[in-house]
Amino acid sequence: MLCSIQSYAMRDTRSEIRPKLGIRLWLCGGWLFCLVLGALFAPWISPQDPLAQDLFAARLPPFWVAGSEPGFWLGTDSLGRDVLSRMLHGARLALIVAFIAGTLTCLIGSTLGIFAGYYQGWADRVISRFIDIWMAFPPVLFAILLIAVIGTGMTSIIIAIIIIDWTRFTRVVRAETMSQSVMDYIASAQVAGRGKFSTMVSEILPNLLPTIVVLLSLEMGIAVIVEAILSFVNLSISTDSPTWGGMIAEGRISIHQAWWVLVFPLIALFLTVLSFSQFGEGLKDRFDPVLR
Amino acid sequence: MLSRILFTRLLSTAVTLMGVAVIVFVIIRVVPGNPIAMMLPPGATDADIERLKAFYGFDKSILEQFIVWLANVLQGDFGNSISLRQPVSSLVLGRLPATLELSIFALLMAVLIGGGLALIGTRSRGTATEAAIDVTNGMALSIPDFLWGLFFILMFGVLLPIFHISGRISPSLNLDFSTNFYLVESLLRLRFDIFMDLIGHMFMPALALAIPLAAIIAQLLKQSLKESMNLDYVTLARTKGYSEYQVIIKEALPNAVLPTLTLVGVQFTFLIGGTVIIERLFSYEGLGNMAIDAVINRDLPLIQGIVILFAALFTVINLVVDMMYVVLNPKLRHA
Numbered sequence: 093m094l095c096s097i098q099s100y101a102m103r104d105t106r107s108e109i110r111p112k113l114g115i116r117l118w119l120c121g122g123w124l125f126c127l128v129l130g131a132l133f134a135p136w137i138s139p140q141d142p143l144a145q146d147l148f149a150a151r152l153p154p155f156w157v158a159g160s161e162p163g164f165w166l167g168t169d170s171l172g173r174d175v176l177s178r179m180l181h182g183a184r185l186a187l188i189v190a191f192i193a194g195t196l197t198c199l200i201g202s203t204l205g206i207f208a209g210y211y212q213g214w215a216d217r218v219i220s221r222f223i224d225i226w227m228a229f230p231p232v233l234f235a236i237l238l239i240a241v242i243g244t245g246m247t248s249i250i251i252a253i254i255i256i257d258w259t260r261f262t263r264v265v266r267a268e269t270m271s272q273s274v275m276d277y278i279a280s281a282q283v284a285g286r287g288k289f290s291t292m293v294s295e296i297l298p299n300l301l302p303t304i305v306v307l308l309s310l311e312m313g314i315a316v317i318v319e320a321i322l323s324f325v326n327l328s329i330s331t332d333s334p335t336w337g338g339m340i341a342e343g344r345i346s347i348h349q350a351w352w353v354l355v356f357p358l359i360a361l362f363l364t365v366l367s368f369s370q371f372g373e374g375l376k377d378r379f380d381p382v383l384r
Numbered sequence: 385m386l387s388r389i390l391f392t393r394l395l396s397t398a399v400t401l402m403g404v405a406v407i408v409f410v411i412i413r414v415v416p417g418n419p420i421a422m423m424l425p426p427g428a429t430d431a432d433i434e435r436l437k438a439f440y441g442f443d444k445s446i447l448e449q450f451i452v453w454l455a456n457v458l459q460g461d462f463g464n465s466i467s468l469r470q471p472v473s474s475l476v477l478g479r480l481p482a483t484l485e486l487s488i489f490a491l492l493m494a495v496l497i498g499g500g501l502a503l504i505g506t507r508s509r510g511t512a513t514e515a516a517i518d519v520t521n522g523m524a525l526s527i528p529d530f531l532w533g534l535f536f537i538l539m540f541g542v543l544l545p546i547f548h549i550s551g552r553i554s555p556s557l558n559l560d561f562s563t564n565f566y567l568v569e570s571l572l573r574l575r576f577d578i579f580m581d582l583i584g585h586m587f588m589p590a591l592a593l594a595i596p597l598a599a600i601i602a603q604l605l606k607q608s609l610k611e612s613m614n615l616d617y618v619t620l621a622r623t624k625g626y627s628e629y630q631v632i633i634k635e636a637l638p639n640a641v642l643p644t645l646t647l648v649g650v651q652f653t654f655l656i657g658g659t660v661i662i663e664r665l666f667s668y669e670g671l672g673n674m675a676i677d678a679v680i681n682r683d684l685p686l687i688q689g690i691v692i693l694f695a696a697l698f699t700v701i702n703l704v705v706d707m708m709y710v711v712l713n714p715k716l717r718h719a
Contacts, residue, residue, distance in 0.1 A: 221399070221400075221403070222403075224396070224399075224400045224403075225400050225403035225404055225407065227653070227698070227702075228400055228401070228404050228694075228695040228698045228699050229404065229657075229691065229694070229695060229698075230656065230657030230660055230672075230691075230694045230698075231657055232657060232658070232660040232661045232672075233657070233660045233672070233675050233676075233690070233691060233694065234691075236660075236675075236676060236679045237411060237412075237679055237687060237691065238411065240679040240680075240682065240687075241411055241412070313526070314528075317528050317530060317531070320530070321530055321661050324530075324661075324664075324665075325661075325664060325676055325680070326680075327679075327680075340534060344534075344537065344665070347537065347538070347541070347542055348542065351538070351542060354534070354537075354538065355538065358531070358534050358535070358538070361531060362527065362531055362535075365526065365527065365528065365531065366523070366526050366527065369525075369526035370522075370526065
């Protein structure tokens with residue numbers, strides 16, 4: 093009940109949430125680590141071939157339910173494909189998209205944001221105008237539209253995510269840069285003879301990093317969701333490759349006959365998205381110079 | 385002063401909408417799959433192709449096409465849907481009420497849940513209840529509407545089937561509606577059976593859309609409420625013998641609500657954006673569901689119409705919120 097005394101003091105709740113954050117960081121990091129391992133070694137650890145259909149083994153329940161078959165731990169879908177093996181293979185696409193799309197979006201968005209926020213002037217006006225326009229698009233519809241135009245496939249998903257989500261970084265980094273630029277240490281750096289660009293990179297950027305790390309981790313979770321949504325409406329990669337979104341779409345249809353086809357990919361998606369977002373928060377508190 | 389703010393905002397709204405129109409047009413015109421080829425029956429002659437291209441205006445230059453298209457859009461003519469062979473404007477306006485009813489219902493839910501949690505959290509600040517609310521908020525914020533929707537389908541569609549998880553209205557109940565605002569119309573015509581059926585269909589998708597917004601409202605409103613709870617006039621009200629809830633609602637709330645209001649405006653557009661996939665998930669016959677079909681069928685005029693309508697809706701909401709903020713905030717009003 094430490095928190096009861098301190099939460100009266102607004103925001104200043106560091107000391108009592110620190111230990112909790114440690115656990116959170118470990119739990120989320122642990123799940124993501126297992127997922128990366130599972131995805132890396134999917135071809136070797138999958139109990140079955142994720143594409144192998146067997147109509148005689150269709151809709152087998154998971155192992156603890158009567159009627160299950162050994163070797164199909166989490167049951168099979170309506171075509172008799174093993175749910176666990178498909179999930180492990182689906183994790184590959186989810187994680188590749190998360191890491192590549194997340195990182196690239198972060199690089200592009202943050203670069204635009206720091207330039208707009210620090211140099212201001214016409215560059216800022218142009219970038220801000222584009223952000224305004226981008227904010228007027230419903231993101232999911234925008235993503236689906238882009239995929240329809242540039243075609244399906246992993247590269248298309250990554251491109252679509254970058255095009256849609258750069259504003260998430262630009263908006264925050266721009267605002268943060270603006271508030272940093274008026275601080276005294278920036279003026280001192282200028283007085284000490286640092287150039288504008290060098291001040292931006294070596295003085296402002298390090299102070300933005302905690303924010304950027306949180307956003308990056310969040311963005312990876314968002315990328316996983318976008319990939320799942322695109323697969324759900326059958327607009328991600330070729331139909332027979334296993335994806336979490338594709339499994340969820342199939343599970344949504346056969347929900348009354350085989351709940352497990354929906355439940356397991358949903359749990360995986362849920363834990364992954366939650367882990368990415370909480371992991372970022374945890375990291376921030378570890379690396380934030382003020383909190384440390 | 386007010387009129388000058390309004391004018392600048394209107395101008396920037398117009399520029400934004402123009403930008404949206406240009407971008408949608410550019411994206412759609414680089415579509416590789418030729419929509420004409422998909423519409424033709426096998427064995428069509430070259431002359432047929434040319435006639436069809438001319439009919440949809442695809443034979444002119446891109447700039448010409450854009451100017452013609454924009455002139456038509458400004459007159460409310462979005463062309464004809466390729467897959468449904470009807471005017472886009474009537475198709476889109478026919479579906480808009482369903483999406484609006486769903487979004488506004490979800491917004492109400494978010495305000496009620498989020499506002500309620502903020503009040504309870506402020507009332508019991510510093511206790512385990514507040515900590516529980518904070519943890520729940522954190523979870524609710526990191527899970528997007530799509531996952532909430534799937535979760536509700538499992539929980540309340542399959543395990544505890546108490547809500548409908550598919551469609552907008554039970555097919556057996558068909559009142560000959562004269563508008564597409566089914567919910568409003570059923571209420572006005574006192575058909576409470578139909579009203580309840582509509583709510584039963586809308587409840588799960590609306591809740592999925594509402595939860596992330598409710599969490600944001602709870603978090604921000606609670607923070608502003610707690611800040612104002614230490615101010616002098618609140619203490620004064622307390623010494624007058626008001627109960628804690630009276631103090632919060634009558635004294636602290638009116639002053640704390642402004643930052644939340646601005647945020648709700650922006651977040652409401654995100655909520656409407658979420659209807660696209662949520663409608664798909666719950667087979668709800670609104671704009672979003674139609675948009676996904678349009679993309680799958682490569683129905684360019686229909687996609688254009690829907691995206692433009694969404695963008696117009698978003699910019700208008702932002703404009704209204706900005707204006708409300710100016711009107712409600714005395715500092716800005718007299719500035």
